[in-house]
Amino acid sequence: MARYAGFHRPNRPLAVYAAVFSIILYLPILFIPIFSFNSGVYVKFPLEGFTFNWYWDLFQREPLLQALWNSVRVACFVSVLSTLIAIPAALAIARYRMPGKTPAVSFIMLPLVLPGLIMGVALLTLLNRMGVTLSLVTVTIGHMVICLPYAISVLLPRFIGFNRSLEEASADLGEPPLRTFWRVTLPCNMPGILACLLMTFTISFDEFFMAFFLSGAQSTLPMYIWGQLRFPQDFPSLLALSTLIILFSFVLIFASLRLAKIGQPAQQETGR
Amino acid sequence: MISIRNVSKTFGRVQAVRDVSLDIRAGEFFSLLGASGSGKTTLLRMLAGFEGVTSGTILIDGQEMQDSPPHLRPVNMVFQNYAIFPHLNVRDNIAYGLRRLSVPSAKQAEMVDEMLEMIALPGYGDRRATQLSGGQMQRVALARALILKPKVLLLDEPLGALDKQLREQMQLELRALQKKLGITFVLVTHDQEEALTLSDRIAVMSQGAVLQVDTPAGLYERPRNKAIASFIGNMNFFDATVSRMGPPAVDIPGFGRMMLNGHDNGRPDGSAALVAIRPEKLTLHAAPPAMAALKGVLQTRQYLGGREMLHVGIAGRAAPIAVALQGDQDEATASLSQGHPVWLTWKDDALLVLDAE
Amino acid sequence: MTATDVRAGRRTRPGALTRFLHRHEGWRGYLLLAPALILMAAAILFPLGMTLTMSTWSLSGYDIDQTPGVGNYAAMAENPMFRVLILRTLTISLTCTLFTVILVYPMAYFVAFHTYRNKALWLIILTLPFWTSYLLRVFAWKVVLGYEGVLNTGLLSLGIVFEPVAALLYSQTAVTIVLAHSWAAFAILPIYVSLEKINRTYLEAAADLGDGPARRFWRITFPLSLPGVVAAFILMFVPTMGEYITPLMVGGPDSMMIGNLVQTMFGPMNNWPAGAALAVVMMVTIALAGLVFIVLNKLVQR
Numbered sequence: 001m002a003r004y005a006g007f008h009r010p011n012r013p014l015a016v017y018a019a020v021f022s023i024i025l026y027l028p029i030l031f032i033p034i035f036s037f038n039s040g041v042y043v044k045f046p047l048e049g050f051t052f053n054w055y056w057d058l059f060q061r062e063p064l065l066q067a068l069w070n071s072v073r074v075a076c077f078v079s080v081l082s083t084l085i086a087i088p089a090a091l092a093i094a095r096y097r098m099p100g101k102t103p104a105v106s107f108i109m110l111p112l113v114l115p116g117l118i119m120g121v122a123l124l125t126l127l128n129r130m131g132v133t134l135s136l137v138t139v140t141i142g143h144m145v146i147c148l149p150y151a152i153s154v155l156l157p158r159f160i161g162f163n164r165s166l167e168e169a170s171a172d173l174g175e176p177p178l179r180t181f182w183r184v185t186l187p188c189n190m191p192g193i194l195a196c197l198l199m200t201f202t203i204s205f206d207e208f209f210m211a212f213f214l215s216g217a218q219s220t221l222p223m224y225i226w227g228q229l230r231f232p233q234d235f236p237s238l239l240a241l242s243t244l245i246i247l248f249s250f251v252l253i254f255a256s257l258r259l260a261k262i263g264q265p266a267q268q269e270t271g272r
Numbered sequence: 273m274i275s276i277r278n279v280s281k282t283f284g285r286v287q288a289v290r291d292v293s294l295d296i297r298a299g300e301f302f303s304l305l306g307a308s309g310s311g312k313t314t315l316l317r318m319l320a321g322f323e324g325v326t327s328g329t330i331l332i333d334g335q336e337m338q339d340s341p342p343h344l345r346p347v348n349m350v351f352q353n354y355a356i357f358p359h360l361n362v363r364d365n366i367a368y369g370l371r372r373l374s375v376p377s378a379k380q381a382e383m384v385d386e387m388l389e390m391i392a393l394p395g396y397g398d399r400r401a402t403q404l405s406g407g408q409m410q411r412v413a414l415a416r417a418l419i420l421k422p423k424v425l426l427l428d429e430p431l432g433a434l435d436k437q438l439r440e441q442m443q444l445e446l447r448a449l450q451k452k453l454g455i456t457f458v459l460v461t462h463d464q465e466e467a468l469t470l471s472d473r474i475a476v477m478s479q480g481a482v483l484q485v486d487t488p489a490g491l492y493e494r495p496r497n498k499a500i501a502s503f504i505g506n507m508n509f510f511d512a513t514v515s516r517m518g519p520p521a522v523d524i525p526g527f528g529r530m531m532l533n534g535h536d537n538g539r540p541d542g543s544a545a546l547v548a549i550r551p552e553k554l555t556l557h558a559a560p561p562a563m564a565a566l567k568g569v570l571q572t573r574q575y576l577g578g579r580e581m582l583h584v585g586i587a588g589r590a591a592p593i594a595v596a597l598q599g600d601q602d603e604a605t606a607s608l609s610q611g612h613p614v615w616l617t618w619k620d621d622a623l624l625v626l627d628a629e
Numbered sequence: 630m631t632a633t634d635v636r637a638g639r640r641t642r643p644g645a646l647t648r649f650l651h652r653h654e655g656w657r658g659y660l661l662l663a664p665a666l667i668l669m670a671a672a673i674l675f676p677l678g679m680t681l682t683m684s685t686w687s688l689s690g691y692d693i694d695q696t697p698g699v700g701n702y703a704a705m706a707e708n709p710m711f712r713v714l715i716l717r718t719l720t721i722s723l724t725c726t727l728f729t730v731i732l733v734y735p736m737a738y739f740v741a742f743h744t745y746r747n748k749a750l751w752l753i754i755l756t757l758p759f760w761t762s763y764l765l766r767v768f769a770w771k772v773v774l775g776y777e778g779v780l781n782t783g784l785l786s787l788g789i790v791f792e793p794v795a796a797l798l799y800s801q802t803a804v805t806i807v808l809a810h811s812w813a814a815f816a817i818l819p820i821y822v823s824l825e826k827i828n829r830t831y832l833e834a835a836a837d838l839g840d841g842p843a844r845r846f847w848r849i850t851f852p853l854s855l856p857g858v859v860a861a862f863i864l865m866f867v868p869t870m871g872e873y874i875t876p877l878m879v880g881g882p883d884s885m886m887i888g889n890l891v892q893t894m895f896g897p898m899n900n901w902p903a904g905a906a907l908a909v910v911m912m913v914t915i916a917l918a919g920l921v922f923i924v925l926n927k928l929v930q931r
Contacts, residue, residue, distance in 0.1 A: 010743065011739075011743060014735060014738070014739050014743065015739065017736070017739070018735075018736055018740075018743075021732070021733075021735075022755070025755070025813070026758060027773070028766065028810065029758055029761065029765075029766060029769050031773060032768075032769050032772070035772065084664075085664045085665050085668060088661035088662070088664065088665075089661065089662050089664070089665035091661055092657075092658040092659070092661035092662045093658075093662070095658070096655065096657055097283075097284070097654055097658070098654070098655040098662075099655055101658070104659075104662065107666070107669060108662075108666065110673060111669075113863070113864070113867050113919070114673075114867070114871075114912075115867060115870060115871020115872070115888070115911070115915070116868075116871065117872075117873055117888050117911075118908055118911060118912055119672075119673065121680065121895060121904065121908050122673070122679065123672060124676075124895065125679045125680045125683050125901065125905060126675055126676040126679040126680075129679055129683075141672060142672070144668060145668065145669070145672040148668060152665070163353070163355065165351045165352075165353060165355035166358075168320075168322050168351070169349070169355035169413075170357075171321075171342040172320060172321075172322075172342050172343070172348055172417075173348065173369030173416065173417070174343050174369045174372050174373075175343055176343050180343075184357060188357075188358065188359055199760075202760055203760075205762075206760075206761060206762035206763065207763075208762065208764045208874065209763070209874070212892075213895065222762055222764050225762075225764055225765070225768075229768070229878075238768070242762075242765045242769075245761070245762055245765065246761050246765060249760055249761040250760075250761065253757060253760040253761075254753060254757065257749075257752075257753045257756075258753070321651070324651055324652045324653075324654065339648035339651055339652060340643045340647075340648070341643060341647060341650075341651045344643050344647075
């Protein structure tokens, strides 16, 4: 579409602002990897030397590896369970007219606007009165509550944009609802479902607010890091660990967002 | 074959289908014709099972079906946007419904090949569904439905997306196919020409209700009211008063008395009525004819390629009368220009008397 | 193969449940929604109810006295420190939110109006940091703002200051900055979405009628983006109100927020009823603020 140059002039100051903004956004995070390779113990300029030591050190630490494993386990459960619950929920919201749908949906999306502190404390209160001991299981439940709304919000636009007549055609040709889901809906929405799994995994893996209140004897990785923050001489190891985690999260989320096609319009699956 | 009895459908506060009753015979090509919002697609979807009925019953081949989900009905549908599965190839698309029936794969392959021959796409089996053109996808959709040998085939505006040439070709093919297979076809369309060409019978729908069910000729020649008369083809209307002094006739202002041979429909003397006549049933004269004629002035000529529509203004009447001329015209008529006086005549049985509105 | 062969397996009468579900679309929907609703009821509704109940109990010695009463609330109302705490929390949240919304608006504008093919990429780039561990981000800021941290040693070595700036860390300023950075994504996205939705032809029409770029912005773009701005406000305000990690890590004694008090009550002080009461008060405050914003939203969506 031809535009005469005068109307959409590139706005130099704005572009500079955008660049500066992006840099400042990433800067604090970038310092972590930078100092994780620094041979000096204290985090300050000037840099002293380059080393991989802090990274090797990580693998010696038993509690760290244990916490890592705990986080992975929890995240796996959370992502699978949240996705399993989110899929029928998103389908229902996308497809059916239901009385009281809006309040019901708002209720389900509530965790997006409740501070983690409140949810964690509330859940803790209930669990305590019920006599349930805190453990990785309680953390899993807490995480599922947060992840479900995110999972639904990833899947919902995909299901809404999904050509419904494909499912109708399948039913028309004789397949009952579950088989229609298995043969048509699932394969065609695989990217979205994968995105959902990846995103919920990452959210759970990095989550701290609620884990703080709901953890028992076994800690998740963020809890472990929290515990280690008290020891300044261990800072560089923490930096190394953090770098790895950040890298890992970046990769997962990048893949997930690409798969979920955030920002691109929903595409019709069948040509016309 | 299909009995629709007092079926209604309400969406929230909107009534999409109002108390519709229809009977569709086995082996016929039946069309639901109407504008958008007339309820025709909703009715079709209720036949297929994608919408439940709010009230009423639907019987297919004698069995009550309105509570059955779509996968349990002996009915198959061809969708408006074809709904071809993008993640399967042509062969798997066509054979989709066979998997459930545990048809052995050798037999399946044979049936699919048969189908591919029938839709004139032999050898296309391994193509990805997304590589096909619109017309090809539509045929695959047809094959996919027909391979299951349904009792009824439903078609939801299947030709809407095709260009004119292709559409007309497909119309002929569809008609031939239906005749050959003998399956009941129910077609939904807003294109009256399509309905008139393809159907054995048509149900004209408007705002959720059925206005008239008749054969194409019946609808064209004997529309039951003004809505249908003007929906199908063009129509000229005259306000008139019934006269029963002497033989049945109507008084048309500006013309006088018109005889109604055989059109006596029991209307009382002096009542208002609407007289209608098709443009092609009017005869145009460049000079005053021997019989009684309606005098007017030629306003415009509309060239339609092979035929012309002439618009004639009549004194005392706001809207001009449309007169259709087909084929070759004599010199006098061909040279008529704007402002020239003309005379219109017609045969008595060309008139239709409808209720005044 | 005859028609009956092919479809022999097909004709089964639908069961009563199938018929019912086919008739009633709403029930089908709720059946699918049920697991989600059950989870939410179990993990939010009941816990919140329990919290409310506990807030009416009180601590007596090491046990919890379960006689319902408003003792905790009364104690809060009487305690002037509490009022200070709430006010401070509100102040920090509001300034932080305002500060962030103003700063991210031009960025969102840039992506909405000055990028053409890479919008998805930009959005990913802008939101990526927020998907990483919250804890690590705050930690990173600690590194940057510390007395011997990056910013200070950098400034020192560049000769801009002669002494490390102590106020950078462990202060309200630090908390505000870090909160702004932590939750900025919640502000960027709604503003971006509302800017993106603006029909460009409105702007073209305005230009056609004689408005220059600045007037076009103030008369058309900005008003139309207000719903997004209000949404950004709410989405940032709520989590910042519930913050306790950031104040703990980068805040000083004068920058503790309500969240910290709640955490203390549930932690070292072991006064769960009081903590529950505080949590309830927090929720009510947030709900009130939310209502204010919703009203604003309605006003703005003419």
